[in-house]
Amino acid sequence: MRKYNPQRTLLAVAASLLLAACATPHVAAPAGQPLTAEALGANMAPQPVAADWWQRIPDAQLQQLLSHALAEHPSLAQADARLRSARAGSELVASSDGLHINGSANFARERISEHANLPSYMTGIWTNLTTVGADLSYRFDFWGKTRAQLAASRGQARAAALEADDARQWLAWAVSSQYLEWRSAQQSQQLLQADQQLARRQLAQAEQKLKSGLSAGDELAQYRAQLAEIDERVQRAAMREAQARHALAALSAQPQSAIDSLGAAELPSWQLALPTLGTGQLGLRADILAARERVEASAQTVKAAKADFYPDIRLNALAALSSNELSELFSYGARSLRLLPAITLPIFSNGELDARLDARTADYDYAVASYNQTLLAAIRDTADRSSNLQALQQAETAAAANLAARSDAARSVQGRVTAGLAAPTQGLAEQRRLLQARQSILDTRTQRLQAQAALLRALGSLPADKE
Template sequence: MRKHNPQRTLVAASLGLLLTACATPQVSAPSSQPLTITELGGEMQAQPVTSNWWRSIPDSSLQQLIDTALSAAPSLAQADARLRSARAGSELAASNDGLHINGSASFSRERISEYANLPSYLTGRWTSLSTVGVDLSYRFDFWGKTRAQLAASRGQARAAALEADDARQWLAWALSSQYLEWRAAQQGQQLLQQDVQLARQQLQLSEQKQRSGLSAADDVAQYRAQLAEAEEKLQRLAMREAQARHALAALSGQPQASIDALPAAALPAWDIALPQLRTGQLGLRADILAARERVEASSQNVKAAKADFYPDVQLSTLANVSSNELGELFSYGARSLRLLPAITLPIFSNGALNARLDARTADYELAVANYNQTLLAAMRDTADRSSNLQVLQQAENAAAANLSARETAARGVNGRVRAGLAAPIQGLAENRRLQQARFSTLDTHTQRLQAQAALLRALGSLPADKE
């Protein structure tokens, strides 16, 4: 009669389960696909770029403010903390499989009761047990689950790093915009103060003419209203200057006194060549790259969820020495060895595996939707910023032409006033129009500089040779 072999039966049953008893995925594959720059009509970027676009602004005070803010801003500390957390998650995923070794040592001393249900020669005695052991386990990644989890975790870490870089770019843009606003307000205050002085002189001349019977009361009221309007503009600009100054202190994380102590300076002479900027640079923008990394990470999570439907194979070994006598602890007879191969098969999970796969697939669809939305928003924002900059460049040229014409007109009128061919009040009126043209030119110039910074923030980079 053939003898029954239980080990052979167990192996055969395990192989059968491996081949036939695994759970079956019942979730549709993802249907969404990430968009590309070229699909949206953009051009690919071949020229090297730099993400530190603010370095192209020739102003040492601004550069110092940005450097200080980038080194100590609380928002950046939060981004760095998220990055460290993501990297720790990546290391944790990498440790799931492979070899694990744990050591152990224990000692116990026990007195056995005299009334224990044991032979009499064992009762009422003290016994000791010393144990030293090592536990080794190895989990096999046959189906690539851990590799997919590791790739997903590393992708999330890369996304966190890119988002931290995007936060730095946002901070640099916010500081640049407020700094330009602050310097423009300082210059504008000087122009408006001069305009207020001219309006006050107009009022004084009008009042003198009224007292002499050469001017009507309506003329005096008109000049008084013009003076009040000029003073109101000056006060409003002073408020803008204070707001920009306070914003600089908050964004850079410095005391207000440090901002107030910065030396006076004019607006920087900063120009960029618009034709050299390409929508292909968007493919290198930090937040778009981060969104793409999250798409890839979600794709790896889908692979890991699919691997849950396959068997899990693990091999464990427990080796130890144990003895009641400490002197015999490391003798040959005290050794013990246990081998524990294990196969876990997902035969029936009551829908849990499919639900997990469905959730991971939905996460992928969401990541693709977020990426596509980020890319579309960036394309629209870049187009808007580019159009705005083009309009402002034209407006600045027109303002410069108007200023040149006003300077010519003012020279002519002032010459006639000095020659006694025109009334002094006419010269004051023309000088006020000149001051207003200067202020308008300054305002348009400031808007153009801010539009340049906004466009580079939208593109996320600048051609490397223009840094």
């Protein structure tokens, strides 16, 4: 007959508790699936788009504004702070496992009560106790919980870095767009003021003809209405110029006087080769990459939540020197050693672990949905901006042809006016049509330049540290 062995029984009970602790979670698996490039008909292979695309715009004053904005704007400081916080969080997670050592030193002086339950020679006296030691702890990551948490934390840090790059791209686009708007508004003001002068001359000629009995009153009313209309357009152009100028000051993080001191300049000559651009470059867009990193990080948090269902194993130890007499503190007999291995078994959590896993699963589904939404919006945004730029390029070509035709017509009519073969009012009218053609090509060119910047912003680009 086998003899009863209490140690074996204790091991069997511990093994049973260990198996009981590894309960199966009662939570549905994640339902979301990230969309693929192939499913959306877009090739996500990286294509060359410069991370600093705005430096290709040939305008020294714009480059000066961009340089100051990228160095001083608060939004980039916020993005950098979020990145540093995310990286610090990764280091914090990485430090949760492995060896931890804490040193301690203390001194206690105590008077023992005369009525203590101790021998009489130990009561009513003062005692000293000096202790110097080190507390050691080691947590084992058998189930990969910390590894999953660390992978998730580092993924969030990479996402924060990509979002910082996206903030930089946004700021460069915003400054470029407002600068183009400002320069366009300045030139538009000049054209409208010239048109205003021509309209006043037309009105003066109409008044003179009315006094001479050569025209009716309705013609004078028509010219007055045209002048009132151009006056309103001049005021609107002034408002547009002021708004763009104020926006530039805020975006470049400079006082308004710094913007006002900039000299006049024409719109930059900047042309994109549209056929080389397309949705295939979306694989480099920072917000898409960041959303994908958050999906991967959320998947790791699900793994970490699953590891909560398994035992947590720790090893604690204490090594100390303790003595009533300071002279004997470092003697061999003053040593004190303690070893405390521990296993924490999640036997019953009243649904806490299931709820935590369910929350992490929901976070994963949310991250997948956010990534899919970002990808769909990016593809549509890029397609819209690409087709818009193509249309504006064609419109600018047509506007240039119209301007050339109007210039020829204005020269022809002016020659007839000089020769006395046409009335001066005809010359003024043709000059106003020429100014309108110049305004049209200015507006179209401004929109085309802004569309180029918007398209490059929409396409995204490889971060500078990965080029």
